[in-house]
Amino acid sequence: MGTKHIAIGLEGIVVAESDLSLVDGLNGHLVYRGHWARDLAIQHTFEEVAHLLWYGHLPNETELQQLKNKLAENRTLPEHVKKALDGIPADVDMMSALRSGVSLLAEQGHGWPPTLEQVISITAKIPTIVAYRYARQEGRAPIDPRPDLGHTANYLYMCKGQEPTVAHVRGLDAYLILTQEHGMNASTFAARVVSSTRSDLVSAITAAIGALKGPLHGGAPSEVTEMMEAIGTKENAEPWLRQALENGERLMGFGHRVYKTKDPRATALSVVASELSKDDPWFELATHVEQVGVKLLAEYKPGRQLNTNVEFYAAAVMRAVGLPDELFTPTFAVSRTVGWCAHVLEQAANNRIIRPESNYTGLMPE
Structure with a gap:
C-alpha cells in the first residue's frame, strides 16, 4: 500500500483561499484586505x-x-x-x-x-x-x-x-x-x-x-519584560545589551521565525511608541532599547537582520498600560x-x- 507525502505540521500546505490577510515573511509585509x-x-x-x-x-x-x-x-x-x-x-x-x-x-x-x-x-x-x-x-x-x-x-x-x-x-x-x-x-x-x-x-x-x-502560539512577554526591567534606564541600555551579547545570550524580543526582515507589526508599534514616548517613560525606554539592540546585533551578528518583533513591543505596551504578564x-x-x-x-x-x-x-x- 503506497504512502503519500507528509508535510509535518501541514507546513507549506495551502488549505484555503482567503482575502482577509497576507502574511509575507520574506518581504516583511502584513496586509488586511488590501490595506497595510x-x-x-x-x-x-x-x-x-x-x-x-x-x-x-x-x-x-x-x-x-x-x-x-x-x-x-x-x-x-x-x-x-x-x-x-x-x-x-x-x-x-x-x-x-x-x-x-x-x-x-x-x-x-x-x-x-x-x-x-x-x-x-x-x-x-x-x-x-x-x-x-x-x-x-x-x-x-x-x-x-x-x-x-x-x-x-x-x-x-x-x-x-x-x-x-x-x-x-x-x-x-x-x-x-x-x-x-x-x-x-x-x-x-x-x-x-x-x-x-x-x-x-x-x-x-x-x-x-x-x-x-x-x-x-500565545507566547508570553515575561522574558522581554524582565530584560527591560533589568536594563532600567536609557543610559544602561548599551552596556547591558552588549554584556548579554558578549555572554552569548539571546536578546529577547528580537528576531522572528516568519519575518526575515523587520516584523511589520513591530514597525507600526515602534512608530506609535515614539509618538507616545513623551507621555510615557516606558515607551521612551522601549524605543531606545530597540535602537541600541538593532545596532549591537548588526555588530555582533552581521547579516542576520535581527530586528524587534511584535513580542518586544507587546511587552512594552503591556508594561506601559499596567497590564501584568x-x-x-x-x-x-x-x-x-x-x-x-x-x-x-x-x-x-x-x-x-x-x-x-x-x-x-x-x-x-x-
Missing part, C-alpha cells in the same frame, strides 16, 4: 479595523457609530457566566477560565451558519470575561462595562478600575489592531476546522482559545477574536469540511 496593517494601526481604531475584516471595507461615520453601539450593547455577561467564573478555583489560569467562560455563551452563538450579530456579541463579551476573572483573582469586585467608552478604553477601564489615559488607549489600540489577524495560524485553523463541521460559532472560538493557550495571552485573545470570527464567516460562505489524511504506520493483521 501598519498603516491601519497608526491611522485607525480597533472598531474601524474590525469593520474592515468583518464587512470587507473601512466604515463611514454612520457605519462606525453603529458598530460601536452594537459592541457596547453586547458587553454585559449573562448571570450564569458570572456564576460559572466565580466557581472556577483561584489557581486555574486565565486562559482556561476564558475558555470556560466563552463556552457558556451558547445562546449568543448557536446555529449555523454564523451571523455578524453573533460575531459582535462574542467579540464584545470576551474583554468582559477577562476583566471579570482578573478582578476576582485580585480579590476585588468586578467593574461593569461602560457603554460610553470605546472597545479598548473600556477593556482597560474594567481591568484597572480607572479611566485610561489617551496615550495608553492609543498604544494598546495599535497593538490590538496588529494582532487581530495573521493568516492561517494554529488557532485560526482550529476555528476553521470546527466551523467546517457546521458547528456553532461559540465552539469554533472556544477551540481557537484552546489553541492560543499553548505556549508555542498573566493578561498578555488573554489580551491577545481579545484582539484575535476579530480575525477568528472573520475566518469563520469566510469558511461558512464556501464551506467544505476540513478532513486531511494520515499515513498508517502500524502493523497489518495476518
Whole structure:
C-alpha cells in the first residue's frame, strides 16, 4: 500500500483561499484586505479595523457609530457566566477560565451558519470575561462595562478600575489592531476546522482559545519584560545589551521565525511608541532599547537582520498600560477574536469540511 507525502505540521500546505490577510515573511509585509496593517494601526481604531475584516471595507461615520453601539450593547455577561467564573478555583489560569467562560455563551452563538450579530456579541463579551476573572483573582469586585467608552478604553477601564489615559488607549489600540489577524495560524485553523463541521460559532472560538493557550502560539512577554526591567534606564541600555551579547545570550524580543526582515507589526508599534514616548517613560525606554539592540546585533551578528518583533513591543505596551504578564495571552485573545470570527464567516460562505489524511504506520493483521 503506497504512502503519500507528509508535510509535518501541514507546513507549506495551502488549505484555503482567503482575502482577509497576507502574511509575507520574506518581504516583511502584513496586509488586511488590501490595506497595510501598519498603516491601519497608526491611522485607525480597533472598531474601524474590525469593520474592515468583518464587512470587507473601512466604515463611514454612520457605519462606525453603529458598530460601536452594537459592541457596547453586547458587553454585559449573562448571570450564569458570572456564576460559572466565580466557581472556577483561584489557581486555574486565565486562559482556561476564558475558555470556560466563552463556552457558556451558547445562546449568543448557536446555529449555523454564523451571523455578524453573533460575531459582535462574542467579540464584545470576551474583554468582559477577562476583566471579570482578573478582578476576582485580585480579590476585588468586578467593574461593569461602560457603554460610553470605546472597545479598548473600556477593556482597560474594567481591568484597572480607572479611566485610561489617551496615550495608553492609543498604544494598546495599535497593538490590538496588529494582532487581530495573521493568516492561517494554529488557532485560526482550529476555528476553521470546527466551523467546517457546521458547528456553532461559540465552539469554533472556544477551540481557537484552546489553541492560543499553548505556549508555542500565545507566547508570553515575561522574558522581554524582565530584560527591560533589568536594563532600567536609557543610559544602561548599551552596556547591558552588549554584556548579554558578549555572554552569548539571546536578546529577547528580537528576531522572528516568519519575518526575515523587520516584523511589520513591530514597525507600526515602534512608530506609535515614539509618538507616545513623551507621555510615557516606558515607551521612551522601549524605543531606545530597540535602537541600541538593532545596532549591537548588526555588530555582533552581521547579516542576520535581527530586528524587534511584535513580542518586544507587546511587552512594552503591556508594561506601559499596567497590564501584568498573566493578561498578555488573554489580551491577545481579545484582539484575535476579530480575525477568528472573520475566518469563520469566510469558511461558512464556501464551506467544505476540513478532513486531511494520515499515513498508517502500524502493523497489518495476518
